[in-house]
Amino acid sequence: METGSNLYLGLVHYPIYDKRREIVASAVTNFDIHDLARCARTYGLGGCFVITPLESQVQLVERIVHHWMEGAGAAYNPTRGESLSLIRVSRTIEEADREIARLWGGKVEKVATGASPHPNSIGFGVLRRFIEEKSRAFFILFGTGWGLTQEVKESADYILSPIEGQGYNHLSVRSAVAIILDRLLGDRTL
């Protein structure tokens, strides 16, 4: 089994916080889909779930994936389709979680991420070793907007340590995904 194939990524558009800490559904961003799919393919992930309950957004993601996998984009740049083949759309976190559980005989653990420290967070090295054991799947959730809700964090099996910046913790979700995948699956001997 390839390293990374027991790791699944979830890009959460609902439920998340907005600027005023109200719970909202955010719009899907085309750049997010491409960047996350390309990262997921680079690190050999099992899959990448775009989570949105909005029917128009579900269709948008399906249209993007179709364009690059089978439409005009497939001829223009085949490497995009190769990465976008990892994209799945789910209406809820639970729906995606059930799909992974079905593939892994129920053995899937949810990992929440965020920019703020949390008293019970798990470090990158520990989660890296868990993934390397390959005995179960991990579903790592990234919030768009102002991040995952408290409820989602509390329902996760683990909360991953934040990326510590020099007094600034406002990375884009695209950058956070790239850095976290490299810390969990990249070559640490470099």
Place this chain on the structure above:
Amino acid sequence: METGSNLYLGLVHYPIYDKRREIVASAVTNFDIHDLARCARTYGLGGCFVITPLESQVQLVERIVHHWMEGAGAAYNPTRGESLSLIRVSRTIEEADREIARLWGGKVEKVATGASPHPNSIGFGVLRRFIEEKSRAFFILFGTGWGLTQEVKESADYILSPIEGQGYNHLSVRSAVAIILDRLLGDRTL
């Protein structure tokens, strides 16, 4: 001196290759500016140069930066202005290089990046140690489009090893910047 303050990032829109390996100028992407500025601020970089010879693109970058530093964006989300204050626009790589050289008494070395292996490339660990010495500045160049030209690579003091994916080397420039900054400046003991 803070770690990272002797590292400068250059996002090159000319000269770069297009899909057909012709040398072109690419258009500035709003997401790139934000994502790179936020990464640069997170890792405490000295600055981030957007390199484009096109006057319309120079003005576009200046408008984006102004919007978030002093315009309506500054009130809406002050953390964006904090990161975008690191953005400078230069017409050429040489112009940016001269600006860094002026700040560092001439001691600046150029580092080219790319997705393909190169026989004389420098590893992440070696460049990391060079940066930690803090005796000189490093100007790390990222190509948009299909990457930096051969000429730019050959004129650099170093060529950084590529990020090795599992048989797939097509990360976005946004993801590559995030991963490379974390490898050069992030906590490697995690």
